[in-house]
Amino acid sequence: MSSDSTIDPHPTREVAGGTLVRSQGVSGPAGFRASGIKAGIKASGNADLALVLNEGPELAAAGVFTANKVKAAPVLWSQQVLTTGRLRAVVLNSGGANACTGAGGFQDAHKTAEEVASALSNWGTETGAVEVAVCSTGLIGDRLPMDKVLTGVTEAVHELAGGISGGTDAAYAIMTTDTVPKQAALHHAGKWNVGGMAKGAGMLAPALATMLCVVTTDAVATAAQLDAALRAATRLTFDRLDVDGATSTNDTVLLLASGASNVTPTQDELNAAVTAVCDDLAEQMMADAEGVTKRVQVTVSGAVSEHDALIGARTVARDSLVKTALFGSDPNWGRVLAAIGIAPIELDPDKISVSFNGAPVCIDGVGAPGARDVDLSDIDIALDIDLGLGEHAVTIRTTDLSHAYVEENSAYSS
């Protein structure tokens, strides 16, 4: 994993009118506590159960879920409870997806939410099961060890903490094949804040990756405003991260607002802040994708519509022959032309121009001088495809297709 050494774990930058840091996550905004513990669900003994609590005063929430028709039990449960637009807590486990587990698996998700509600109520925060979302990730098809999950829930409630440590513990506890935890927080000059954590390292694709993501804010916002902000953010961030075209049964992105800052941002401000946090998390997910040796941004410009630009960029980002060439640092632009040529979009082969890292390799459908000599040895590769037809452009984040990807996905059930 090259990302360990090349990504600064705590970069601070100005974005969306605030300061973005990676040292905090879901418990950064006021009104939130989080925890992450070792419940014994994972055979490895690593942390595997996380809890995020909204202490209010408000409990508004929204969610976006996988587009896969095969949905895991926790997705079905969380979609149901989210219809109220309210969430008190989110419980997340790694070590098992609880997908394709039938009616028993759904009962397990329900039982987990009831246990969280009961433990929080005993702890002094009156909670109903219908206020608890459940997220799971891991191997599809096995029932969860419910004795361990339920014991873990009680411990996770006891461990709830505010500030940095609780959120970071939670970010660790949701990791599967991730090599690093992923969190980010955006602070608006001490006024209001957005924080988030995510996991996801394979099966990254449109309409969400195999990813779990919880975003919190202390802004005052209604469930409808949160829903609008979350959909705007995921459309431009997680939906444009596509590692291998696969879409999980468990993808869940949740947004919870406590209102504890007493600040009511405009919808535009809220959208921008949530998008900034999701964008940073998506970048972290790309950098930590399974087997990644190249971080690739595929941009299709000059398209007649945003839809065409998106489909074109996605088609190239998924092409196994393009991805293996990038793994080999080979500026094989002919494969890019072959890939874009099968995208179901408007294009004129004689108007397509391609560049790698700014160096033209194909101009108006014909190879440019020196195209075979472009240096792609760096970890970051910008692949730009100009269709020469219109004004629309979209960028998709992806990775190369490496030996490590094959190894990681063939050697172990995950």
Next chain:
Amino acid sequence: MSSDSTIDPHPTREVAGGTLVRSQGVSGPAGFRASGIKAGIKASGNADLALVLNEGPELAAAGVFTANKVKAAPVLWSQQVLTTGRLRAVVLNSGGANACTGAGGFQDAHKTAEEVASALSNWGTETGAVEVAVCSTGLIGDRLPMDKVLTGVTEAVHELAGGISGGTDAAYAIMTTDTVPKQAALHHAGKWNVGGMAKGAGMLAPALATMLCVVTTDAVATAAQLDAALRAATRLTFDRLDVDGATSTNDTVLLLASGASNVTPTQDELNAAVTAVCDDLAEQMMADAEGVTKRVQVTVSGAVSEHDALIGARTVARDSLVKTALFGSDPNWGRVLAAIGIAPIELDPDKISVSFNGAPVCIDGVGAPGARDVDLSDIDIALDIDLGLGEHAVTIRTTDLSHAYVEENSAYSS
């Protein structure tokens, strides 16, 4: 390459009312000659130029070409000459795709056809350039070394031979990353015959793979009958071979009829014979696909339509996580459920059943006892998915995603 040791190079079997052999190809049917020579186009010095000649008495022909919007110059040329429904000859080169080469590349294809026509005319067979189809395969984006191509054409004409040897030489000369030549011939008790050769080892996908294929017959048939037979055959064979979802700029399948047998089969007989030869070639292509360690047949049954079955099987056959699991002999049926769940088809997650090599691993959307213990160590894997909704079924041939696939496609420009 496991295929070398496990596939009998010369199996003989009864199919479509005839006897199918792999010891003959395009020069098996009466009225055809073929040759394959070393023109010096390939840096390796291997054979790289092939010629197929129809000596008549008839010259009927049909073709099917890539669905890629980016089409190589020889595809554009051959599509144009095929509008006449007549072909005297096909010239094929490996060592260069002549794609994305602009107007100069098209002139090269035209010039090659003219040289073939001229050489054949000098040899005693009056031929016009408009009767010569051109096929190319290799790296996209480079102009062909035309001096070598044109010298090679003259030599290929001189080498034209009937019987087995000419066709086999031609089958060798069109290979790129193929490890074995691919040919098949179907004999109807000495009455009429169909023969074919193909190349293709990567980029195998729907609407044709990176494949060149020439099929010949000594039957009496019109261009329209040949066109119908070829479309029926490719729909059920090459279009159902999908190694990596990629579609080449150069895919070409041609069918030529000499009428030399004086036998006029019915359309159904012609369809069945051409389909049998194409099916055998498709099987050979799967077995020799780049990096293959598993030969996989993905069948989706119980679909509400053939279209749904096809799209479902194709979606699973392309899924990188399913393919890497198969490489690891891992019966990870959860990935199969996740893959079929994103197919844009009608399905009910609670009615899906899956089996590997006949052993049930998932019944009505829930894991079956012993599912994790199914043995997938054999090279051949049958993956059956029953949607439980209707009566339609389609099988797609595919392969696993292995280290060798990554190696072959990253280490060398091809």
